[in-house]
Amino acid sequence: MNHCPVLPPCMILYYSPQEKSFLAGPANDNQPALIEVTNEEAHFLMLCDGNLTISEIAARLHRDEGDVKTIATKFSGEPHAVLQFLEEEKNEYTPDPHTEIAYQILNELDSANSYTNNITQLHQYHTETISDAVEQFESTETTIAHAYSRPHPSLGGVSYGAKFAKELSEIGLIDKGKAILEIGGGTGYLARDFLKYLKDNKPRTYKHIHYTMLELSPVLIKSQKEQTALHCPVISHVTGDALAAPFSSGTFSLIIANEMIADLPSVRMKKEWVDNGSADQIPRESLPALKFIKNFNIPVDDAFPEFLVNLGAWQMMEKIYHLLSHGGTAVIIEYGSPCMYPVAVHLKEHTEYSIHFGHLEKIANKLGFETRLEGLADFLKMDPDVQVLNSASFGTLNQSILPHFNMKPLPTLSFTPEMLGEFLGDLYHNLHNLQFHPLKEAAGPGNPSAFYALTLFKREAQPS
Ligand SMILES: C[S@@+](CC[C@H](N)C(=O)[O-])C[C@H]1O[C@@H](n2cnc3c(N)ncnc32)[C@H](O)[C@@H]1O
Known part of the structure; x- marks a missing residue:
């Protein structure tokens, strides 16, 4: 399989070697949506940015390709079905309509x-x-x-x-x-x-x-x-x-x-x-x-x-x-x-x-x-090139990740990586797949x- 696995923009991985790691999505029925992951799975998910094939990820992780396929299948198939596969290497952001739609103004x-x-x-x-x-x-x-x-x-x-x-x-x-x-x-x-x-x-x-x-x-x-x-x-x-x-x-x-x-x-x-x-x-x-x-x-x-x-x-x-x-x-x-x-x-x-x-x-x-x-x-x-957080990541942070850590929701601001880092403190460094895009093309608060x-x-x- 030459396709490159990618996490949808609304999914955020929380990885901490000492604590339980998890994958978070937008809330389900107002409940935080979290999937617990092992360290091994977290290492795999961190590389799912749409730029690497399964065999390239296996090489990076020094793992057998078959093992990596097994992990990929866990996240691409039921019940989680969160991993997507790009046919070509991802070189441009294209919002996934299914994950962005909930945040768009109707x-x-x-x-x-x-x-x-x-x-x-x-x-x-x-x-x-x-x-x-x-x-x-x-x-x-x-x-x-x-x-x-x-x-x-x-x-x-x-x-x-x-x-x-x-x-x-x-x-x-x-x-x-x-x-x-x-x-x-x-x-x-x-x-x-x-x-x-x-x-x-x-x-x-x-x-x-x-x-x-x-x-x-x-x-x-x-x-x-x-x-x-x-x-x-x-x-x-x-x-x-x-x-x-x-x-x-x-x-x-x-x-x-x-x-x-x-x-x-x-x-x-x-x-x-x-x-x-x-x-x-x-x-x-x-x-x-x-x-x-x-x-x-x-x-x-x-x-x-x-x-x-x-x-x-x-x-x-x-x-x-x-x-x-x-x-x-x-x-x-x-x-x-x-x-x-x-x-x-x-x-x-x-x-x-x-x-x-x-x-x-x-x-x-x-x-x-x-x-x-x-x-x-x-x-x-x-400045149209300043990177700001998109609404998919903003939603998952406020609906699932911050409630999980009993933290106050983020204020509705246009967050640059530095601003988000200041708000989240140490937690920021444990988060992966946060979506930042140049202001000219970002669909986030205050576009x-x-x-x-x-x-x-x-x-x-x-x-x-
Ligand atoms: C969407 S808010 C914008 C507020 C602010 N200018 C901003 O950009 O954050 C619209 C504002 O116009 C006020 N407003 C709406 N209709 C108005 C009217 N007919 N006369 C005076 N103010 C009105 C609202 O109460 C509110 O303060």
């Missing part, structure tokens, strides 16, 4: 849901259901800002919020006297680190800015106040809905909305409504979207007969135009695509919708914005590759 076009997932429900979710700020982003909806809330090598050794401030100040967007608005600031980590960066690195600018946080959830606004308490002279907090923001025209010179617009309602649309619908056939909540399509000439020729549109995000473009002063800038970060129609992202107790950035840009341009759309990693100048940054520049006022 994406699907769910048009029926858009009827019920209306403004009232979303409003209620944010004002009443969110009950714990940290838990919200640790387990319900981990954002990129949350996964990179600690200094990270891909961000040049600073956190997401600090890098955000650094990049914006380097392109001259945070000058003296800037009135900044952050909409939907979650835990408040981004604001905290943004302001700390300015305080430490641009103290004169820091003294002359004012940072306002607008937030719908009372629990999150409390967390935002706590996180930014040190910056109290330059910060204020306002409870309210972004689409009904209680500020007058031209109040802000910089607006930030980080992973917030996907929380706004999306509605169902049909080609036939666009082509020849009469108002009485069209559901009430879709009517404003139809008006946008007509008024802003939004191209929907490439859509399926039924599709979703990001109505809330479209309305937000108008709101932002209104709130920005002339010469002001807004930065909108969200999950989505330049050309894909919204898909539902089902999270615990609420559904969000990915953003069709092409439509958003079209509206922004018509409103009078100059725009720039780029990948989030490019916008923040993240920025499907996120975009849309920068909106409002032109200076024309001299009268």
Whole structure:
């Protein structure tokens, strides 16, 4: 047999010559999934990285090939059936769909849901259901800002919020006297680190800015106040809905909305409504979207007969135009695509919708914005080659290995090998088959590759 045995990405081998070694997988019925292995088996499994054939492994172990085949059969056959065999030498990571699927966000076009997932429900979710700020982003909806809330090598050794401030100040967007608005600031980590960066690195600018946080959830606004308490002279907090923001025209010179617009309602649309619908056939909540399509000439020729549109995000473009002063800038970060129609992202107790950035840009341009759309990693100048842990290994660590050792679960962060080593201490050196991949291709907590940054520049006022 010339095939190379490989452990699936979700399996982690714990090997200790002095203690019992085991192979761990994702939890089964909430119970850690562990298979005890002998030292001899562990030595074999450590070499199952998809690069060596059975005979090469036998040579490395100074064992008879027949003995090694017997061990391989134990792990490839029932009841364990964990070992896979690659036909060619593995030279590139290809996620195994069966082991990765449980960790992927469930994406699907769910048009029926858009009827019920209306403004009232979303409003209620944010004002009443969110009950714990940290838990919200640790387990319900981990954002990129949350996964990179600690200094990270891909961000040049600073956190997401600090890098955000650094990049914006380097392109001259945070000058003296800037009135900044952050909409939907979650835990408040981004604001905290943004302001700390300015305080430490641009103290004169820091003294002359004012940072306002607008937030719908009372629990999150409390967390935002706590996180930014040190910056109290330059910060204020306002409870309210972004689409009904209680500020007058031209109040802000910089607006930030980080992973917030996907929380706004999306509605169902049909080609036939666009082509020849009469108002009485069209559901009430879709009517404003139809008006946008007509008024802003939004191209929907490439859509399926039924599709979703990001109505809330479209309305937000108008709101932002209104709130920005002339010469002001807004930065909108969200999950989505330049050309894909919204898909539902089902999270615990609420559904969000990915953003069709092409439509958003079209509206922004018509409103009078100059725009720039780029990948989030490019916008923040993240290092795409930094190695980070994938979600399969993250899941097995938290579901099986750490509970086995009565250790606290890992926080939901994008872990480099060094960061994981620091968290796990000695245990880290006993673990094998941990999957790290370059950030540009990793499917782990906080993978920025499907996120975009849309920068909106409002032109200076024309001299009268
Ligand atoms: C997915 S979270 C992102 C939080 C944070 N910006 C981050 O990146 O971690 C969305 C945030 O927007 C807030 N939000 C949702 N809908 C809102 C609305 N209509 N008006 C104001 N804030 C809203 C949520 O409460 C939450 O703080």
